[in-house]
Amino acid sequence: MFSRLREDIANIIERDPAARNAWEVVTCYPGFQAIVLHRLAGWFWRHDLKWIGRFISYLTRIFTAIEIHPGATIGRRVFIDHGFGVVIGETAEVGDDCTIYQGVTLGGTSLNKGTKRHPTLGTGVIIGAGAKVLGGFTIGAGAKVGSNAVVVKEVPAGATAVGNPARIVQKDNGNPKDAVAARMFAAYGVMPGGDDPLSKALHGLIDNAATQEQQIEKILAALKCSGIGCETLPELDKFDPASLNRLVQ
Template sequence: MFKTIRQDLQAVFDRDPAATSTLEVVLTYAGFHAVLAYRFAHWLHGKGVPFVPRAISQFARWLTGIEIHPAAKIGTGFFIDHGMGVVIGETAEIGDYVTLFQGVTLGGTGKERGKRHPTLGNHVVVGAGAKILGGIKIGDNVKIGANSVVLKSVPPNSTVIGVPARIIKTEGERVPDATMDHTNIPDPIADRFAALEQELIELRKKLENPPSPS
């Protein structure tokens, strides 16, 4: 466990240019605090200790704003950047060297039992506010854009954005007509409202200018 914690600490320096010293990270980084609490709680959970692991996770949630279920499986070199609002569910599995930004949810889609949370491969990066829901699989080296909602499995070496998320790049090749512009993530609800508004405009024109009788 201590070797894993050292790798988590090193991940902060590898991926956050603002990290200047070990003391600063240990004392002030909420993401590292949450991961540290998770490692201990997960170890106790693996030993079959009742109640205490869950109590530790809830205390860490109160302290850091990050909730990680002690039963979740998380690999080495895990980094939560800023972290507030991150939620990782009970059956979630996370590979090595994964980065999550603030507001990320690895959650379920209902009251189903069994494997109901996502599995993330190695070297995955999940942007701020993204939601990955259900027992789906996210392949190695996948990048998920900010505020995306991922409901289907994603193949390795892909980039996805949108609500619901869609693949815009895979195996280094951009999907035709796809864009990676976080300031203009597709909004299907807004698009539908715009289409309805246009239909109303056309109907109003027809009512105001009815065709002359033949």
């Protein structure tokens, strides 16, 4: 038990630059306190003392503003940062080395008892502030969920999901240094340059339209030089890709 406590404290000090020492973590970090009390509540839950487990969970919610059902499975070195408003459901499974920020819900969408209703987080998953992960699917190892995203389907390992409903933005490039940097920072589950995929698609369409317009102008000029006339159409406003790109930023 004490080795797990030391491991959790060292993990928080390593991953949070605001943490100065072990005493501060023990007394001032509600995420640490919630996980320690969850282990106690889970022990009672697994030994068929379910009311005591739920009551400890209830008291933990009052003191930390973090609600973890005693039936949930929490791995090693899980860091709940700030933590206010975090809700983790009964059948949720959180893998080792995960990071969960404030306002996150790992919720269920089914009312059927005895079924897997809540999500499973693989190793090293980062869930950004305010994100909602709803359903009994898996978020793959090393995946990231952006702030305020609403995830209702599986996210592949190493992918980043943003938006409502969440869409896959990118996959990890496999560079070990980048993977470490992502785990150490990615402060709210959003990586630099991680634009909304819808916005990226619109930028691509605008750039493609601008390229086509330039090609058409060159073709018309070449035809005119060859003495081939083309029907004159009414003059339209000049296509301005820069202004359109600004509109969808």
